[in-house]
Amino acid sequence: MKVPREINFRGKSRATGEWLYGDYLRWNSAVTIIPHIKAEDIDIAKVLVIPETVGQYTGVSDRCGQPIYEGDVIEIEVVKEEFEQAVIKFGEYGNKHIGFYVYFLEEKKNEMLRQDLGYWVKKCRVTGDIFSNLEGE
Template sequence: MREIEFRGKIAGAEGFVYGKLLAPLASGNAYIAYDVNEVGSFAYISRSEKVDPETVDQYTGLKDKNGKKIFEGDIVNCKFFDKKITGLIEFIEYMWAVNDRKNRRLYQLNEVSNIEVIGNIHENPELMEGME
């Protein structure tokens, strides 16, 4: 079973927090608990942070070639057979995909190799230039 984890940029501060999403995004608020102790069917939350709902991304369950967790919203370099791709990780049509916006192609995340996270759309929007 894959690990369910989210990240979000801390509201009014620098950096991200990683953990369990507490508040539904539809409410306009989002909190991520990052110090959670689970005992049986109970979860005890020691610490949480309010995050910007626009920056909440889900973990794909996969890691890049350097062991870094791959999240929705990450910008990656990878290969599809012999073709080098720079794309955005998105959840599309019930699957995690690398969206190569430049060539208007989608590649299933499990079909690409040598994937490396080079940034994310929240902290590194300049990496998206040339992809549109």
């Protein structure tokens, strides 16, 4: 029997600014991340998140075992002891490919290097995310 892949999301709490992990739910105009706990234990005010910070789990982890999410900033060892910074994105990239990919911060590298996340996953480590310095935080 094939095990289904893990589909998980994260978003920054409106109330605390802390990361919340769980299922994504859009409810009217509210965006929430519902933790994997019993429904009666959920306080809706504590699960509202900043919509722009929501990112999906890619299904893979970096070389240190850290789960990689859409919006993470990673450092990739492209050749021995030469590192590049990239952001994890989802969508169309390269020659009409669709999925999670790396977008190098030095733009010319996006034309020179492979962008498929699967190629780089064991050569990268998560160093942060693009949301940590949003105004008001």
